[in-house]
Amino acid sequence: MLTEGQKTQRRRVHVTLELPWSADRAIQQFGRTHRSNQTSAPQYRLLFTNLGGEKRFASIVAKRLESLGALTQGDRRAGPSLSAFNYDSTYGKRALTMVYRGIMEQDSFPVVPPRCSDNQASIEEFITEAKVALVSVGIIRDATVCNGKVAGKLSGRIVDADMHDVARFLNRLLGLAPDIQNRLFDLFISILDVVLHNARREGQLDSGIVDIKGKNIELKEPPKTVHVDSLSGASTILFTFTIDRGVTWESAKAMLDGRENDGAGSSNDGFYESKREWMGRRHFTLALEGSTEGIYKIIRPAIGEALREMPLSELKGKYRKVSSIDKVSKGWQDEYDVSSKQCMHGSKCKVGSYCTVGRRLQEFNILGGLILPVWGTIEKALAKQVYQNHKRIRVVRLVTTNDNQRIVGLFIPNAAVESVLTGLQWVQDIND
Structure with missing residues (x-):
């Protein structure tokens, strides 16, 4: 135990060579080195192979840690290495369904499977290998070999309960040969990335506090006081930054x-x-x-x-x-x-100048200072926006490049700035 009374004050590192099957037992193990009277929390290092199936252990622990609340909800930097391997989520279930539907040829894959080309023959070969693998571990049931025009093809069914069971999928991967195990896992991760990208684009992805990164982050103009609370005198301030994300x-x-x-x-x-x-x-x-x-x-x-x-x-x-x-x-x-002038969709983008996808130079607005008393006003202003990804309230954090100024606040899309400022002015007039 590292306490103030001890001579050595170096931070401890807790190395887990093998995660226990139960996430609760893993949490109990971590608790033995994470105590209330410590001077600093230990660093945790979880070791597991790169085999797709073994990542199930990290997934279980991550899910359990996230359920504890503040560890990853309040500050996403608190445990990024764990949450990155929590695949048993709403998005993970959605991705798994797409994997299974693609393998059962009920739908096409949204991505090209690992080590396949755009050639349909290579994709069909992968599907055949995947079916055989899933039959061998009991995910595809009632398997039969077809006759007629599709002679030699494997058919069967995946029960509804298995279609969304990510834990079972990762568990059964452990029983497969490394090659097909990794290919199936890579396919699942690639499709999960597509699902997450779509959710992020539609403004439905909850990312906690998001760190804004860039090669160069600077204030575009002096901060503006846009609201002053009549009771406390505290101010709500609008910061506008210019962010360059590119690499020469x-x-x-x-x-x-x-x-x-x-x-x-x-x-x-x-x-x-x-x-x-x-x-x-x-x-x-x-x-x-x-x-x-x-x-x-x-x-x-x-x-x-x-x-x-x-x-x-x-x-x-x-x-x-x-x-x-x-x-x-x-x-x-x-x-x-x-990319300094337009988004990746080109000059004909439907969102126009407000689209920032793939744009190198961005104008970024953060509303900081007093927030809670005007939260409802901001929420109403964002709800009026045309595009879904402009409607969601997001807490962001950034650090300027030259003077290391740290700003935390609410992200306000360029398209919503005028509406938000109008709402805040209306509140100011009422209070006055």
């Missing part, structure tokens, strides 16, 4: 060169070009292997490092490696320049 070609090239010079990279590190065109052009990305073998950090010209790392199978499925430096530098610079 020179910086990207330096990242890759640094890895190669240090001998820390892998043979798959490098620049990649998308196999498909988007809005009339192909896009470029830099992939660097992360701390886990076969998992890559993705850096893009417009938005910098992506939040999610990408498995090698998905990387090679969506992109092809480019050896021509001239080709990459031109494509990278073009995307860097274009």
Whole structure:
């Protein structure tokens, strides 16, 4: 136990070599080193292999920790390594249903399965392997081999109770060979990313307190006092920031060169070009292997490092490696320049100048200071917005680049600023 009376005050590290089957027992173990009279909380390190099925253990513990409340609800940085592996959620259940429907050929996959090409034959081969695997672990029941036009194909059914049971899916993966186990798990994660992206785009994803990141974050203009409480005299303040999220070609090239010079990279590190065109052009990305073998950090010209790392199978499925430096530098610079003025949807985007998807330079508004007394007014103003992702209240946090000023408050979309300020002025007039 590390207390004030002890001579050594170094922070402790609790290493778990194998997670217990019960999440409650894991919490009990953590509690043995996390006590009320400690001077600092220990760091927890959970060790497990990269096999898809073994991640079930981390999923169980993460779900239990999240149910404790404030650990991850109040500050999402409190336990990001755990919540990142909690797949047994509403979005996880939705993603699993899409996986099963794709394997049973009731619907098409929203992504290309791992190590498959756009060629339908390779996808059908994967589906056949997946069916055999799921039959072997009892997820697909009443399996039969078809005759006639679809002779040789495997048919069967997945009961309704299993369609949303993420825990059972991860549990049964443990009984599969590593290759198909990882391919099925990668497919599940890729589809989950699509589900989360759609929820985020529609403004339905609850992310807690969101940290706003960028290469350069600066105040665009002096903060404005937009409301003063008549009783306390406290102010509500509008901060407007300019955020540059991009990575220049020179910086990207330096990242890759640094890895190669240090001998820390892998043979798959490098620049990649998308196999498909988007809005009339192909896009470029830099992939660097992360701390886990076969998992890559993705850096893009417009938005910098992506939040999610990408498995090698998905990387090679969506992109092809480019050896021509001239080709990459031109494509990278073009995307860097274009993204300063428009979103990734192009000049014909339905949202117009208010869309920030894939835009490098952004204007970002945060309402700080006194918030609770005017919460209802802000909520009503946002509810009037046309687009769904502009209606949701989000708590954000950022730090300016030059002076390290930390701001926490409510994110106000550009399209909603006028409506919010009008509502606050109306409240001010009533109070006066």
